[in-house]
Amino acid sequence: MHRVAAYCLVLAGLFLLPFTIQAASRPNILWITSEDNGPQLGCYGDSYATTPYLDALAARGMIYLNVWSVSPVCAPARTAIISGMYPSSTGSEHMRSEVRLPPRMKLFPQFLREAGYYCSNNSKEDYNLIKPGRVWDDSSTNAHWRQRAPAQPFFAVFNFTQSHESQVRKRPHTFKHDPARAPLPAYHPDTPEVRQDWTHYYDQITVIDTKAGERLREIEAAGVAEDTIVFYYGDHGAGLPRSKRSVCNSGLRVPLIVYIPPKFRHLAPKDYAPGGRSERLVSFVDLAPTVLSLASVRPPDYFQGTAFMGWYARSAPDFLHGLRGRMDERPDLARSVFDGRYVYVRNFMPHLPAGQHVAYMFETPTTRVWKKLFDAGDLLPEQRQFWMPKPSEELYDLQTDPSEVHNLSNSPKHRSVLRRMRKAQRDQARRIRDVGLLPEDEIHSRSVGSTPYEVGHNRQFPFSRIFAAAELASSLDPSVTPKLRELLNDADSAVRYWGAIGLLMRGRDSVHSSSVPLRFALRDASWSVRVAAAEALAKFGDDSDLEASLEVLIEAANIQRHGLYIAVAALNALDGLDRRAARVKEKIAALPDTRGDVIEKLKDYISRLKEKTLADLN
Numbered sequence: 001m002h003r004v005a006a007y008c009l010v011l012a013g014l015f016l017l018p019f020t021i022q023a024a025s026r027p028n029i030l031w032i033t034s035e036d037n038g039p040q041l042g043c044y045g046d047s048y049a050t051t052p053y054l055d056a057l058a059a060r061g062m063i064y065l066n067v068w069s070v071s072p073v074c075a076p077a078r079t080a081i082i083s084g085m086y087p088s089s090t091g092s093e094h095m096r097s098e099v100r101l102p103p104r105m106k107l108f109p110q111f112l113r114e115a116g117y118y119c120s121n122n123s124k125e126d127y128n129l130i131k132p133g134r135v136w137d138d139s140s141t142n143a144h145w146r147q148r149a150p151a152q153p154f155f156a157v158f159n160f161t162q163s164h165e166s167q168v169r170k171r172p173h174t175f176k177h178d179p180a181r182a183p184l185p186a187y188h189p190d191t192p193e194v195r196q197d198w199t200h201y202y203d204q205i206t207v208i209d210t211k212a213g214e215r216l217r218e219i220e221a222a223g224v225a226e227d228t229i230v231f232y233y234g235d236h237g238a239g240l241p242r243s244k245r246s247v248c249n250s251g252l253r254v255p256l257i258v259y260i261p262p263k264f265r266h267l268a269p270k271d272y273a274p275g276g277r278s279e280r281l282v283s284f285v286d287l288a289p290t291v292l293s294l295a296s297v298r299p300p301d302y303f304q305g306t307a308f309m310g311w312y313a314r315s316a317p318d319f320l321h322g323l324r325g326r327m328d329e330r331p332d333l334a335r336s337v338f339d340g341r342y343v344y345v346r347n348f349m350p351h352l353p354a355g356q357h358v359a360y361m362f363e364t365p366t367t368r369v370w371k372k373l374f375d376a377g378d379l380l381p382e383q384r385q386f387w388m389p390k391p392s393e394e395l396y397d398l399q400t401d402p403s404e405v406h407n408l409s410n411s412p413k414h415r416s417v418l419r420r421m422r423k424a425q426r427d428q429a430r431r432i433r434d435v436g437l438l439p440e441d442e443i444h445s446r447s448v449g450s451t452p453y454e455v456g457h458n459r460q461f462p463f464s465r466i467f468a469a470a471e472l473a474s475s476l477d478p479s480v481t482p483k484l485r486e487l488l489n490d491a492d493s494a495v496r497y498w499g500a501i502g503l504l505m506r507g508r509d510s511v512h513s514s515s516v517p518l519r520f521a522l523r524d525a526s527w528s529v530r531v532a533a534a535e536a537l538a539k540f541g542d543d544s545d546l547e548a549s550l551e552v553l554i555e556a557a558n559i560q561r562h563g564l565y566i567a568v569a570a571l572n573a574l575d576g577l578d579r580r581a582a583r584v585k586e587k588i589a590a591l592p593d594t595r596g597d598v599i600e601k602l603k604d605y606i607s608r609l610k611e612k613t614l615a616d617l618n
Contacts (some may be wrong), residue, residue, distance in 0.1 A: 003125065007616055012540070022291065023568045025263075026295055027157070027227060027261075027264045027294060027513055028219075028224060028228040028229070029154070029155045029229050029231070029294060029295070030154075030155065030156050030158075030229070030230045030231070031155075031157040031158070031232075031233075032160070032216075032230065033157060033159045033160070033233055033235060033413075034159070034164050034208040034235070035074060035124075035159070035160065035161050035162040035234070035235050036074075036163050036236065037163040037201075037208070037235070037237070037238055037239070037254070037255075038234060038236075038237045038250070038253050038254055038255070039253060039254065040238065041054055041055065041061055041205070041255055042054075042060070043257070044063065044065075046183075047232050048177065048182065048183055048202060050206045051206065051209040052209065052213075053209050053210065053213030053216065055258060057232060057257050058275070059275050060113060060259050061258050062257070062259075062274070062275070063255065063257050063278070064256040064258070064259055064277075064282050065278065065279050066279055066280065066281050066338070066340050067253065067256040067282040067323055068252040068253060068254070068281075068282070068320040068321075069236040069252050069253075069284050070086060070252075070283060070284045070322060071322065071323055071324065072086065072236045072245050072246050072251030072252055072322070073095060073244060074126055074235055075095055075096055075097075076093050076094075076095065076128055076323070077235050077236050078125070078126050078127055079127045080234055081284050081285075082108065082125075082135075083105075083107055083108075083129060083288070084285055084287075084288030084289055084299070084300075084303035084305050084433050085285060085302070085304045085305075085432075086301065086321065086323065087323065087436075088323045088429075088432060088435065088436040089432035089453060090435075090451075090452060091435045091436070091443045091455075091456070092128035092581055093128070093323050093436045094325040094436075095325070095327055095328050096127070096128065096599070096601040096602050098130055098599055099443070099444070099451065100132075100172075100451045101129060101132055101453065102265055102454050102547070104135075104302075104311060105302060105453075106132060106133075107129070107131065107132065108289075108291060109121075109132065109135050109155065109432060110132075110135055111292055111297050111300075112292070112297065113134075113137065115295055115296070115297050116152065117152070117153050117154060117295060118148030118149065118153070118154045118555045119136050120137060120139070120144055120147065120148075121136045121140075121157045121159075122139075122141060122142070122143040122144065122158050122159065123139060123140050123159065124159045124161070125139060134170070143156075153295070155295070156289065158211075158215050160207075160208040160212070163204040163205055163207070163208050164239055165240070165244055165360075167170055167204055168197055168200050168201045168239050168364070168518045169197060169200070169363060169365060170200075173196075173200050173203070175200065175203060176203045176206060179192070179196055179198075180192050182195050182198040183198070184198060185243075185250065186382050186383075186403035186405050187382055187383055187385065187403055188240075188242070189373055189378075189379060189380075189383050191369050193365040193368075193369040194366045194370070195235070196365070197240055197364060198240065198366075201239065201240065202205050203546070205211045212232060222591045225261070226261040226262070226263060228261065229259065229260050229261070229264060229265070229294060230257075230259040231256070231257070232255070232256070232257040232293075233255060234254040234259070236251060236252060236254060237250050237251040237252060237253060237254070239364075240251075240364065241361055241364065241366060241367045242386050244361075245327050245358070246323070247323065247334045247336035247345055248321040248343055248396065248404045249343050249402075249404060251322075251552060252336070252338075255557055256282060258272075259554055261274060264294075264523060267293075267311070268309055269308060280316045281316050281317055281318075281319070281338070281339075281340060283303050283320050283520060285305030285319070286308055287305070288305060290308050290309055290313075291312060292310075293307035293309065293311050294309060294310040294311075295310075295313055298312055304432060313385055313612060319337050319428070321335065321336070321338075321340075321424075321425075321428050322337075322338070323336070323436065326360050326440060327358050327361075328359070328390070329358065329359065329572075329605040330356040330357070330572065331440070331568070331569060332349050333347075333348040333349050333436065334426050335348070335429070336425075339420075341399055342395060342396065342398070343395070343404060344393070344421030344422065344425060345395075346392070346425050347390045347392055347393070347394070348473075348474045349505075349506045350389060350390040350391060350473065350476060351389050351504065352389070352390070353387050353388055353389055353390065354366075354386050355387045357575075357608055364460055370386070370387075372386065374386075382406075385405065390408060391407060391476075392474050392475055392476045395408040395412075395417065395418050395421065396408065399409070399443075403568045426467075429467055430463070433457050433461070433463055434456070435452045435453070435455060437466050437467055437494065437548075439493075439494065439497050439528035440565045440569075441527065441528050441565040441566050442493065442494060442526070443455075444496075444565065462492050462494075462495070465495050466498070468496055469487050469490075469494070469499065470498050471504075472487075472498070472499075473487075473498040473502025474505065476505060477540070478506055478509070480502075481503065481509075481513060481527070484502040485503070485514045485517050486499070487502070488500065488517045488520070488521055493524070493526035493527070493528065493529055496526065496531055497526065497528050500518065500532035500536060504532060504539070504540070507540055508540040510540075511539075511541055512540070512541070512542075515541055518533045518536055518537050518541070519533075519537070521533035522534055522537070522548060522552050523555050527562055527566045531552070531553065531566065531569045531570050531573055532569075533549075533552075534548075534550075534552040534556070534570075534573065535553070535576065535577075538550055538574065538581075539580065550574075550581065550584050553570045553573050553574050553584075554558040554584055554588070554591070557570035557571050557574065558591060558592065559591070559592055559598070559606055560595045563597075564602060564605065567591075567606055568605055568606070570590045571591075571606065571609035572609065574588060574613055575613040578616065581617065582617050585617050588613055589614060591606070593610070594607075
């Protein structure tokens with residue numbers, strides 16, 4: 001009997017041996033990240049860039065050619081990274097949101113800390129999620145892997161802000177690169193202001209390259225370089241208009257360089273080679289499961305990404321997915337898909353131009369001169385698109401059109417591609433239960449006592465009806481106006497909302513033929529529906545509808561009565577009315593700017609909207 005027991009113990013020991021070795025020799029993991037920059041690096045073939053340290057890292061490691069941030073702006077992009085899930089699934093896609101995760105879910109550094117890793121973040125967080133307990137051992141400007149216990153493995157993040165949008169537009173600036181040689185995308189006009197902004201951007205990329213070199217020398221000097229897997233990536237596209245905030249490749253493609261030292265090559269993917277280039281599709285939702293996989297931690301089943309190296313690596317996805325929600329004070333809703341060559345965009349609010357007046361974006365000289373030239377009629381067709389209403393669908397071939405200015409969605413030759421990409425977007429929305437299709441106010445109101453993720457995954461949630469309504473509304477097909485009128489009678493407020501928005505999108509004829517149900521919608525139980533109906537009637541209805549609609553919008557714009565999200569929607573509607581809102585100018589000026597429960601990061605949204613609306617009415 002004793003021999004049998006001993007034999008079992010030996011077998012158990014042999015079985016556990018690989019895992020014991022893993023635990024004893026787990027890699028350190030260093031993330032070097034930078035803000036608002038795409039793959040404008042020498043190692044990616046950009047001859048204008050000056051990036052010797054990152055180029056050297058790429059020569060020792062491998063670059064990934066097809067990497068997408070989930071979102072073209074920082075907060076939802078970082079939310080996808082830290083959670084391993086799409087913000088459109090967790091209700092956190094809108095800029096500066098604050099939502100909760102279900103109690104069973106954690107952010108990925110929490111799993112690493114439980115596994116014995118020291119986790120430091122220096123220093124930006126900027127998540128749209130409320131942290132479920134302690135996430136980092138240290139998250140501050142002083143955070144550093146050096147503060148770990150002796151022999152403790154570390155996961156360390158160093159984030160560089162020098163390439164951020166706010167830094168690219170700082171003046172005065174002594175240019176290191178020649179503005180005359182700056183490469184410009186086809187959608188930007190060739191002006192001194194645009195050249196200076198792009199040149200300044202490349203100068204700042206050189207600054208972050210130097211900073212990255214400093215962090216790499218630190219691990220060399222400490223003697224831990226060969227124990228450390230290094231990642232470098234940017235958080236979304238360049239911090240210039242039509243890159244940042246765009247769900248096209250220009251706004252979502254980022255560099256990713258990974259170095260795996262020889263002792264941990266067993267964790268590398270099959271295609272890993274020093275100086276190599278991988279065409280695997282990689283998304284930001286893949287980063288969390290990949291880091292856990294490298295640390296011998298099994299990723300939880302609710303993660304929506306796929307590990308691309310390590311013990312739990314999986315095959316590559318067929319598509320990457322991007323999203324856009326509200327950008328600061330301006331609402332929008334778009335989804336995009338990438339298959340390695342084609343980019344597909346589904347605009348759910350095509351009546352809104354990509355170049356909405358986001359006050360922060362208009363601080364950039366390129367934005368201002370570009371809009372001025374548009375207003376003057378002095379732009380080429382491919383440069384005008386940014387300022388005009390969008391098509392409901394866009395399709396671009398990056399092989400022939402890297403600037404994404406020639407929309408192929410109506411091309412007979414590309415019908416099969418369009419159908420395939422459209423299906424991929426629909427499948428993704430159903431797979432993750434895209435709660436971003438709800439009006440923003442209802443993301444929060446429906447999840448009281450729960451979470452947006454749980455709302456979306458509840459069997460009682462009428463996702464299919466809401467998704468169908470959103471697709472119908474944003475199709476821009478005028479023949480579906482009768483169906484949109486029917487949506488105004490649906491039991492679910494989000495379906496009614498899309499009915500009203502769909503009529504607004506189609507303009508005067510659809511609104512006139514639907515004026516009776518829209519008038520009833522001015523008294524809807526949902527203020528999101530009321531605002532959408534009021535905007536439609538105020539903009540395209542009879543003069544007799546204007547006074548009642550303006551009354552609804554002014555009431556809704558009172559943040560103290562109806563909260564931030566309804567007030568933002570109402571003020572955007574008022575701003576879109578132009579001179580038709582002139583009679584309520586004084587009432588707009590008298591609206592309160594905030595209330596006590598508005599989080600600090602959102603407190604100036606109302607004042608920004610009021611300032612812009614009133615300026616246009618002067």
